[in-house]
Amino acid sequence: MTTLAFMEPEEPKKPRKAQPKTAKASAGKRNVNGEGNIRQRSNGLYEGRAYVITTDGREVRKSVYGKTWEEVHQKLTKMQADTMSGKRVASSTQTVAEYLGYWLEEHARHRVRDTTFASYNWLITKYLIPLFGKKKLTTLRPNDVRRGLFQLQQVCQCCAQGKDKAREERAAVERKKREGRPPRKNAKAIVGARCCALVPQACCRSTVSDGTVRYLHRLLRAVLQDAVSEDEILTENIAKKLRLNHKYRPKFKAWSRAEATKFLESIREDRLYALYAVALSLGLRRGEALGLRWSDVDLDDGLIRVNQALHRVDGALKLGDVKTDGSTRLIAVPKPLVSALRVHRAAQAQEKKNAGKSWQDGGYVFSTMIGTPIEPRNMNRHFDRLCEKAGVRRIRFHDLRHSCASLLYSQGVPLENIQDVLGHSSPTVTKVIYVDVAEDVTRDAVDRLGFLFGEHDEE
Template structure:
């Protein structure tokens, strides 16, 4: 018999009863290496051999690495992602990897079918139950189980939102693309998986009436000024909580946004703002200057009341002891105030969208709104609030009907 050509392969039965096929394949670096595939039957093993041979004929290189998904993500997080993204972004990547990707895909062979099945399973799994969130909550003093830690168990149906599943898929695609570029993988199979879109992006902004109703109810709240800057100039939650008095020019009526407060790796940290465009000086409406002056006086009262327990952080918004405020506590306080005011419960971040909506409704041009919200470009502003802009334009066009009133009467 003549010598077999590269890629022809051979099949033999092993001592453990399985069948093994060995095929010479071309690797991503252009070398030829022997790769083994296995099957419980000769036919199963032959089918896998044929797949490799087909890849050879089509010129598709075949990865020979034994790296698992868990191993690769451990490398990717710390060697690729951590040096290149913001600390808050890395913390998000690490959490999603630890809670979703490694448990679901860590030891699997990555195929589009596996990824799709994993995402479908995540979307149907209550994450409060899966991650034991209620049990951790109940461990704290004076905290009682609220759902899955109760006896009998009560599932709170905390399923991931479709947007969360899309974010997971984007993260997986990005990591696997780096693996392709480093010749660890030959193909990014995550790009073959498609998830249904969410349609047009919807922002749950308040109307001007709802915003006024909320502020009227929150007037006596110790953090009234926080809600005011969120609605008045569209500060993000972290930006507002990271605001320092040295960044506030009450005499000049302006504020400089330079840092943001976030919880990262279990600790409250002050980091640079989201983007270079986010670091900017924004003018304050005259009523908001008065609100901040009043808040400064109230904080001076907190300082006197706290005495030696006061911690001078220089932050505008603090606890009664001067320490930074836990961001999640802001969420809870905001939701309680929404219910008390009788308005729709929205996210804290949606106050920013409300600010933009009110500005557009008042006829403010997109370029000015961009500067106030500190978007990186005007296309981000117009793209994000296209529905609001179209609504304002429609109202303006409708008012042009006054030109045709005489004709309509005739």
């Protein structure tokens, strides 16, 4: 018979007393997301990591590095404080070249005139992309921009961009076309290599001017600002804080009253005399003068309306808008200029009669001998020849606008009225950019203090 053994019931286990956390136990605790942590890497550097929010709304972990724990802790604290204040970190993986192409099509094309867009496109293609295109947009730093723009003023761009090589290649093609043909009368000489493509090489030191560097800086600053405010790819505009050591604005010496008078008297018989008279007395830009049509001119009331300009865009001459909204203006024409325009209109009517069926009537005030618009670059060359013929100091065509402002100012015309003639947004722009105060105005102003030296006795 089996005997059953009765076992004593076990006593319930007493709950274990909670032990205080030791330093070792707390050291292994995981940090809350976003709190961050610091560790020493195998190479001796310290790394701190914390969660941040990117510009596209994602939460990612970012690392900061330093030689000491304290240095990393300081960086980590700042990064966490920025995150708490709402600051976001850049998230784009685009290169600078990719964003520049995107910016041209999505931002610039819809904001600026065709001529300005063409200028932006040329500057970006020739300079900004070769300098910064391969870098990631988010890693571009002020030192990169400063070093790149400084390089443009140190390195010959003719050599760097292969301009002279391209000249020689075009010349070689032209020479091959002329092989075996008899020489043409008055044929232009084929000009190929001028410097670095010569044998032996001779660098021409064609560096970028201060004005171009300033323009590039301004353009890059505008691009990066859109990356910050419009596209929210960047958190700050590194070009905005950059200060470059270059001249703010080149100085131009406008014509004096004697030089301007001598020039107009010397070219009075030229078929485009009225064009230069308009540019010098009314301060029209080159494109505004060449885009002027007879429908914009009222010789009876002596008024000219400036509302369009002629420019070469994408290889074709086109009429477009004037530079700014303020550039659209109605200008009173002095009586001598009205007479000059009447003579010019009569001469143009005779040219139209002589051209017959070849005449292409575009209604332009200043045209070629068959009625077509004048090529702006040809205008520049024609102006240079007239300056040489008149024996006056050579200036740019645009400096006729400077000269107009300075001559008006020297005659006592208020800046507000000069502003209206030139089509500026404020008198400050007129004063800073265009008015070169004549010496006689300055001398007259300081001569009024002659009484300090007893030259003028008080009555």
